[in-house]
Amino acid sequence: MNEIFACATHPVLSGSAIEHIHASDVEELIISNSIPLPDEKQTDHITQLTVAPVLAEAIIRLYKQQSVSSLYK
Numbered sequence: 001m002n003e004i005f006a007c008a009t010h011p012v013l014s015g016s017a018i019e020h021i022h023a024s025d026v027e028e029l030i031i032s033n034s035i036p037l038p039d040e041k042q043t044d045h046i047t048q049l050t051v052a053p054v055l056a057e058a059i060i061r062l063y064k065q066q067s068v069s070s071l072y073k
Contacts (some may be wrong), residue, residue, distance in 0.1 A: 003027040010034045013041055021045060 004026050011031040013021075018041050021029055026045065031037070033048045042048075058068050 005030065007031070011037075013037065018043065018046075 004024075005028050006026050007030045009032050011029075012035060013031075022043070022045060028045055028047060030047045030049065032051045034051050037046070037048060054071055058071055061068050061071075
């Protein structure tokens with residue numbers, strides 16, 4: 001059997017979204033922390049990745065009047 005992994009860059013996990021994820025065949029949901037995930041919604045099926053380094057680099061480049069387009073590659 002193949003494993004299913006899902007990703008969301010700006011996850012809105014409202015209502016029964018967590019229950020739906022658990023009931024699905026998704027092995028792991030990988031999300032950014034651009035929207036805070038409350039402690040009660042954190043599970044072993046969800047991995048959060050921080051967006052802080054990318055945002056920090058974008059702020060630095062904007063301050064220095066440099067391009068940010070390469071951050072999206």
